[in-house]
Amino acid sequence: MFTFWLNGERVQLPAPPIAMSLLEWLRVEARLTGSKWGCGEGGCGACTVLLWRPNYPTPQPINGCLTPLGAIYGCQVLTVEGLGGKHPIQQA
């Protein structure tokens, strides 16, 4: 079973599309559209998510457009949706 954690929740995929980009999977399959498709080449950062790899002490920002879904096995992914509620300025 292909397992990873997305915004604190375990995700298990029996037949993951491992060649699909993480960004496409987030937007199409998980319906998390906070990470955007910009350049698609790693240059703009609109698709940035945080990734915790096993045995790495700190998270790393990665480009979701360049990262295949298959590369996040066993990792934790944090998207903008996982950051919590709105900032007080956004609420106002």
Ligand code: FES
């Ligand atoms: Fe521009 Fe990923 S879409 S860096």
